[in-house]
Amino acid sequence: MRYLRIDSPRPRIAVFDFTGCEGCELQLANKEETLVPFLNAVEIVHFREIDTEAGEEYEIAFVEGAVSRSDEVERLKVIRGKARLLVALGSCACFGGVNRMKNAYDLDAANAEVYGRSPKETLPVRSVKEVVPVDLEIPGCPVSKEEVERIVRHLILGVPFAFHAYPVCVECKQRFTTCLMERGQLCLGPIVRAGCEAPCPAGGLGCWGCRGPAEAPNMEEFFALARERGFTDEEINERLAFFGGFEGVVAGGTR
Amino acid sequence: MNVDLNIRIHPLTRVEGHGNLLVRVVKGQLQEVHWDIVETPRFFEVMLKGKHYTSAAILTARICGICSMGHALASVRATERAFGVEVPEAATKLRLLAKHGETLQSHVLHLLFLAAPDFLGLPSVLPLLKSSPSTVTLAARLKGVANRLCEVVAGRPTHPVSIQVGGMALFPDRRELASLKTELAGAVKDLAAVAELFKGFEIPAFSRETEFVSLKGEGGYPWIGGALLSSDGVERAEDDYLQMTNEFVDERNTSKLCRLSRDSFAVGALARWNNNGRFLQPAARAAAEELGLEPACRNPFKNNLAQLVECIHVAHESVALIEELLAEPESVQTMAEVSPREAEGVGAVEVPRGILYHHYDYDGEGRIVRANCIIPTTQNNLNIQHDLEKLAQELAAGGAGDARMERLCSMLIRAYDPCISCSVH
Numbered sequence: 001m002r003y004l005r006i007d008s009p010r011p012r013i014a015v016f017d018f019t020g021c022e023g024c025e026l027q028l029a030n031k032e033e034t035l036v037p038f039l040n041a042v043e044i045v046h047f048r049e050i051d052t053e054a055g056e057e058y059e060i061a062f063v064e065g066a067v068s069r070s071d072e073v074e075r076l077k078v079i080r081g082k083a084r085l086l087v088a089l090g091s092c093a094c095f096g097g098v099n100r101m102k103n104a105y106d107l108d109a110a111n112a113e114v115y116g117r118s119p120k121e122t123l124p125v126r127s128v129k130e131v132v133p134v135d136l137e138i139p140g141c142p143v144s145k146e147e148v149e150r151i152v153r154h155l156i157l158g159v160p161f162a163f164h165a166y167p168v169c170v171e172c173k174q175r176f177t178t179c180l181m182e183r184g185q186l187c188l189g190p191i192v193r194a195g196c197e198a199p200c201p202a203g204g205l206g207c208w209g210c211r212g213p214a215e216a217p218n219m220e221e222f223f224a225l226a227r228e229r230g231f232t233d234e235e236i237n238e239r240l241a242f243f244g245g246f247e248g249v250v251a252g253g254t255r
Numbered sequence: 256m257n258v259d260l261n262i263r264i265h266p267l268t269r270v271e272g273h274g275n276l277l278v279r280v281v282k283g284q285l286q287e288v289h290w291d292i293v294e295t296p297r298f299f300e301v302m303l304k305g306k307h308y309t310s311a312a313i314l315t316a317r318i319c320g321i322c323s324m325g326h327a328l329a330s331v332r333a334t335e336r337a338f339g340v341e342v343p344e345a346a347t348k349l350r351l352l353a354k355h356g357e358t359l360q361s362h363v364l365h366l367l368f369l370a371a372p373d374f375l376g377l378p379s380v381l382p383l384l385k386s387s388p389s390t391v392t393l394a395a396r397l398k399g400v401a402n403r404l405c406e407v408v409a410g411r412p413t414h415p416v417s418i419q420v421g422g423m424a425l426f427p428d429r430r431e432l433a434s435l436k437t438e439l440a441g442a443v444k445d446l447a448a449v450a451e452l453f454k455g456f457e458i459p460a461f462s463r464e465t466e467f468v469s470l471k472g473e474g475g476y477p478w479i480g481g482a483l484l485s486s487d488g489v490e491r492a493e494d495d496y497l498q499m500t501n502e503f504v505d506e507r508n509t510s511k512l513c514r515l516s517r518d519s520f521a522v523g524a525l526a527r528w529n530n531n532g533r534f535l536q537p538a539a540r541a542a543a544e545e546l547g548l549e550p551a552c553r554n555p556f557k558n559n560l561a562q563l564v565e566c567i568h569v570a571h572e573s574v575a576l577i578e579e580l581l582a583e584p585e586s587v588q589t590m591a592e593v594s595p596r597e598a599e600g601v602g603a604v605e606v607p608r609g610i611l612y613h614h615y616d617y618d619g620e621g622r623i624v625r626a627n628c629i630i631p632t633t634q635n636n637l638n639i640q641h642d643l644e645k646l647a648q649e650l651a652a653g654g655a656g657d658a659r660m661e662r663l664c665s666m667l668i669r670a671y672d673p674c675i676s677c678s679v680h
Binding site: 017018019021025027033035047049053054072097098110111118141142199200202204238242 | 268270271272273295296297298300301302304310319320321364368369372378380384388395396398399402409411412413414416419424425504505506509676677
């Protein structure tokens with residue numbers, strides 16, 4: 001029994017980028033204290049940002065970025081056809097990420113504003129799973145390399161991986177961070193999936209929700225909590241829409 | 256000399272983002288050479304509209320996964336200048352320290368992971384895991400110090416959290432700062448080893464008269480804010496950045512292009528070196544001399560050397576900054592009061608690849624009415640094109656074959672360390 005059909009002790013990995021900042025694939029070269037063992041544990045066969053050699057045979061495809069142009073749709077389909085396991089890497093790939101906020105604007109007007117009379121091709125932003133089937137999603141803006149490593153370890157050892165069911169709040173308590181809500185900031189910590197180890201509240205910034213919803217979040221209770229602290233539904237909804245992970249969830253009725 | 260070449264690289268590897276190289280030579284005559292930016296546009300200026308000032312830096316950090324500190328810093332600076340906020344001195348020092356962490360991280364990533372394989376005749380840094388593991392360990396250790404510097408000061412190495420309008424959300428843990436000081440002393444030694452490595456590399460002989468644009472040094476090597484300077488003698492105030500960039504849309508590219516006094520200009524480490532090199536730390540100037548990086552250098556391949564010299568500068572200056580910060584009292588303030596007002600502001604910051612501008616127009620509620628971001632690689636793209644035209648012509652006339660033409664043209668583009676996603680945003 002292998003986890004997600006990966007049966008190689010040293011799986012071949014390919015990394016691809018679409019609409020995004022390439023910050024998530026850069027994380028693969030971070031966490032330097034374990035970088036050498038990480039690179040030795042897998043076989044990187046395709047990673048354009050750091051490697052000129054490009055192999056076409058791989059088991060795991062890490063796909064970073066959202067999809068917002070027709071050539072990206074075609075490229076993604078080819079990758080899906082080759083990969084045994086397709087992993088959406090980061091919030092853009094999982095939800096569309098900040099790019100998804102573009103969808104609130106008229107695309108022709110947006111194009112005219114940026115490119116004047118020479119518009120460039122652009123489509124409404126979609127996540128990877130809205131285009132092809134996805135086997136595993138690792139959210140985060142950027143992803144936590146620690147979590148990516150843990151997942152790769154599970155894949156190599158054939159042990160199923162489960163994300164934490166609890167929200168970011170728990171991780172703030174674990175690291176003794178003073179609650180940002182208590183300090184007057186809006187924070188999505190109570191409803192967002194943990195696993196990042198809550199670096200933002202520890203650095204003085206309420207959670208913006210880059211990892212999307214925790215398991216069965218109590219949205220109504222969260223809305224009540226936020227309103228009680230003086231935040232308007234408009235502010236809450238603006239925050240929920242920021243990384244695209246709460247598509248369809250709205251405070252105070254439909255948008 | 257009757258060589259025919261048809262080189263198409265779709266897309267170029269070992270750079271951030273998607274750009275294509277095309278070179279066509281018929282009977283030793285260069286027919287065309289193109290550096291085409293094909294990255295998908297994201298429309299950040301549109302998404303910024305209506306955003307509250309507290310979210311501008313969080314959103315614009317996402318323009319770039321490598322220089323997110325720089326974007327956050329340009330963003331908060333633009334907002335603070337619009338609202339007339341005086342940032343506390345300790346916060347200014349912390350910001351510069353985070354900036355230095357990013358410069359070191361980005362330059363080391365470029366020099367050792369992206370550029371060095373060309374000089375070593377390798378497709379990537381990965382074969383070194385077997386043939387020279389100590390080089391990979393050295394690169395990882397240096398990048399690790401740089402990332403920890405960003406993490407301790409700004410909360411995270413990528414997409415910072417503590418850089419906020421008004422200053423810095425918190426003063427870092429003093430024990431962490433003290434331990435970083437020790438690590439940076441080690442980084443200085445590691446950088447000497449990198450300099451030895453690069454001394455052994457053959458930097459291609461090439462030069463082209465170029466206009467270089469950067470912040471203007473006034474008493475120090477400039478990173479955040481101040482007057483703008485071109486090596487052709489143009490000087491402008493920070494607010495007049497549009498006169499320094501003259502950005503225009505091009506049919507062929509999803510990146511816009513820029514020009515100033517000539518057909519194109521260059522920004523980045525080499526521009527900063529040319530315009531402000533005299534303000535570098537003595538150890539960095541000494542390294543420049545040893546590496547053969549002369550003032551008024553017109554060889555774009557030597558941008559690699561200028562980046563290395565800057566690494567040495569920021570490592571030294573970071574140690575000094577940490578000493579100053581550790582001398583601050585426990586009660587030190589890092590945040591100023593912020594009152595939004597209807598106004599506009601510009602923030603110019605030297606990020607790893609050159610000068611970056613953010614410009615926001617705010618309404619009275621502190622929401623953005625209009626935004627403009629001009630990216631270093633956007634400014635460099637046309638200069639890369641013109642450099643390539645001269646280089647490819649010289650190589651074609653010299654009878655270069657496919658491999659040599661492809662290698663040198665790719666190396667030239669890489670020397671600019673382009674951040675293509677950023678340039679399109």
